[in-house]
Amino acid sequence: MAEKEVTLMKGNEAIAHAAIRCGCDGYFGYPITPQSEVLETLAAEKPWETTGMVVLQAESEVASINMVYGGAASGKKVMTSSSSPGISLMQEGISYMAGAELPALIVNVSRGGPGLGTIQPSQADYFQTVKGGGHGDYRLITLAPASVQEMADFVDLAFELAFKYRNPAMILSDGAIGQMMEKVVLPPFKPRRTEEEIAKQCPWATTGRIGMRKPNIITSLELRSEEMEQNNLRIQAKYRECEKNEVRYEEYKCEDAEYLIVAFGSAARIAKKVIAIAREEGLKVGLLRPITLWPFPTKKIGELGRKMKGILSLEINAGQMVEDVRAAVEYSVPVRWYGRLGGIIPEPEEVVNELKKMTL
Amino acid sequence: MTKEEIIRPENLVYRKPELLNDVPMHYCPGCSHGVVHKLVSEVIAEMGMADKTIAISPVGCAVFAYKYIDVDWQEAAHGRAPALASAVKRLWPDRLVFTYQGDGDLACIGTAETIHALNRGENITIIFINNAIYGMTGGQMAPTTLIGMKTVTCPYGRDPKLHGYPLKMADIAAQLEGTCYVTRQSVQNVASILKAKKAIRKAFEYSMKGLGSNLVEIVSTCNTNWRMSPEKANKWMEENMVPFYPLGDIKDKGKEL
Numbered sequence: 001m002a003e004k005e006v007t008l009m010k011g012n013e014a015i016a017h018a019a020i021r022c023g024c025d026g027y028f029g030y031p032i033t034p035q036s037e038v039l040e041t042l043a044a045e046k047p048w049e050t051t052g053m054v055v056l057q058a059e060s061e062v063a064s065i066n067m068v069y070g071g072a073a074s075g076k077k078v079m080t081s082s083s084s085p086g087i088s089l090m091q092e093g094i095s096y097m098a099g100a101e102l103p104a105l106i107v108n109v110s111r112g113g114p115g116l117g118t119i120q121p122s123q124a125d126y127f128q129t130v131k132g133g134g135h136g137d138y139r140l141i142t143l144a145p146a147s148v149q150e151m152a153d154f155v156d157l158a159f160e161l162a163f164k165y166r167n168p169a170m171i172l173s174d175g176a177i178g179q180m181m182e183k184v185v186l187p188p189f190k191p192r193r194t195e196e197e198i199a200k201q202c203p204w205a206t207t208g209r210i211g212m213r214k215p216n217i218i219t220s221l222e223l224r225s226e227e228m229e230q231n232n233l234r235i236q237a238k239y240r241e242c243e244k245n246e247v248r249y250e251e252y253k254c255e256d257a258e259y260l261i262v263a264f265g266s267a268a269r270i271a272k273k274v275i276a277i278a279r280e281e282g283l284k285v286g287l288l289r290p291i292t293l294w295p296f297p298t299k300k301i302g303e304l305g306r307k308m309k310g311i312l313s314l315e316i317n318a319g320q321m322v323e324d325v326r327a328a329v330e331y332s333v334p335v336r337w338y339g340r341l342g343g344i345i346p347e348p349e350e351v352v353n354e355l356k357k358m359t360l
Numbered sequence: 361m362t363k364e365e366i367i368r369p370e371n372l373v374y375r376k377p378e379l380l381n382d383v384p385m386h387y388c389p390g391c392s393h394g395v396v397h398k399l400v401s402e403v404i405a406e407m408g409m410a411d412k413t414i415a416i417s418p419v420g421c422a423v424f425a426y427k428y429i430d431v432d433w434q435e436a437a438h439g440r441a442p443a444l445a446s447a448v449k450r451l452w453p454d455r456l457v458f459t460y461q462g463d464g465d466l467a468c469i470g471t472a473e474t475i476h477a478l479n480r481g482e483n484i485t486i487i488f489i490n491n492a493i494y495g496m497t498g499g500q501m502a503p504t505t506l507i508g509m510k511t512v513t514c515p516y517g518r519d520p521k522l523h524g525y526p527l528k529m530a531d532i533a534a535q536l537e538g539t540c541y542v543t544r545q546s547v548q549n550v551a552s553i554l555k556a557k558k559a560i561r562k563a564f565e566y567s568m569k570g571l572g573s574n575l576v577e578i579v580s581t582c583n584t585n586w587r588m589s590p591e592k593a594n595k596w597m598e599e600n601m602v603p604f605y606p607l608g609d610i611k612d613k614g615k616e617l
Contacts, residue, residue, distance in 0.1 A: 025451055026447060026450065026451055028447060054447075054450045054451055056446070056447070056450065058443070058476075059472055059473070059476035060472060062440070062443075062472075062473075063440070063443040063446075063472065063473050063476065064443075066436065066437060066440035066443035066444055066447075066473070067443045067444065067446055067447035068447070069434075069436070069437070069440075069443075069444055069447075070416070070434060070436075070443065070444030070445065070446070070447040070448045071447040071448065071451050073434040073444070073448075074414060074434075074448050074451060074452060076451045078447070078451070092437055093437060093440070096437050100435075206414050206432035206433065206434050206448075207414070207432065207452065207455075208411055208412040208413055208414055208431075208432055208452070208455050208456075209410060209411045209413075209431060209432055210411060211411065212410065212411050215426075215430055215431055215432050215433065216432045216433075217426045217432070217433045217434075217435070218433070218434045218435065219417075219426065219433075219434075219435035220435070221423065221435055
């Protein structure tokens, strides 16, 4: 496939191709709908014969995430993907990675829950992703793609942020973005790092004691409370840095807007259609699309939101991000939530009706 | 004889292995872990692999193994060490990769990871300390606790009607196509220590030759939680553990090759 060539593919396939192209060292995963094409595409592409990337179907999501832990602890660029129930199984491993400060990529092509739920799209994993999920005080760098192109682009970006902050990063997508086919320009090929480059970039990594340097130990365990508090404070300081530097969002038709929709991923696509219909009817509506769900664009929503007559948090869940939107404007502006559940995608018309209620 | 004469190199008959750190161990006096740590340290050094070893420690008594053996270590979540090792070995094929796990970690919470890593034929070694009890958490029943054996969670003795049966992980491992070498050893006397060391060396060598996965079970003691003196624990192990977990090689595919 030539570079800059426009191709048509599913979001899940774009993830797989982008991983191979960005110099990923290893993928470890377990089948689950609606994300199985990631593993299937990698298996069909056989990157172990070209770039040397390892691809392994694990016995469970628990094993997958721990394989990622092992690979990341050795300085390699490793990833996994799954969907909601599988991501729940991975939470222990994600917490351990945050605790041991390991960079890795986890892709969640989420579906409706709770429980086994449905295989249809949902954004109900927002809380799980940005509020913890696993145990302990930690944060997960979270990118929310709204197109197949962003599925491809965010793979390398997520790795970059993960290594920059030595923290796991997640692409929080959903079954709609994972399954739909769109035009995409895949990123250019980047070689996998050499052993020397890994040792230089990750002097902490357990690669074996090259040149008999001091041993590296990767652990999240520290039984002395004073030391453990210091470990936590260091990690928290890192999170504050990340909040300062890495907030990403898209503003759409906000200049003259009187009402604001805040929506991410699939919901943001619906929001654009909603805005087109609403503006035809004379309702000045704009969109703020958080691209990073953590760090959340709190400041931006606070500044922009305060100028609005009302804000609608459009989510494909029962109202999760709405809490962060309300907090961002410090409850100074009316903030409503609208969404559908169980794998149902809201129709633009129902959202327009919801907007109209705000003008009453 | 002066002190200087005594410590001359030619008079050296025994020493701490180079890769065993000079720090106080948290293990109880009489515990088998110390001996096995020594053997692992010696084998790594003798193979010249100190700069090429990536070891994985478990959750359990050996959680701090990384403080004692002077190589690169990853500390795994409970039971997941074989998953970490699988990835590490595939990503670093020329490294010596092994896990060091107890019975609760390997044969209970990590059964799936253990069986699948072994069955995929990952070129790793699993060192399995079987002392039939949870040591770190204070002596609870393990998957390998013998029938009739008393622990704090089966204080009247393990009863199969209540608790099921002890699991023979090495025998299960030997049935798997992916395993190359499966052996059961012990470290209660000089002869058994020497045999155990040979077994560890063989397993490490097979893993470096890419012959498949290797399991070295060490039938061990936990004198503290068994509520015995170290000497009595060794005797009890020989009389009670060994008849159920017989010692020796169960499978050696490397020999045939």
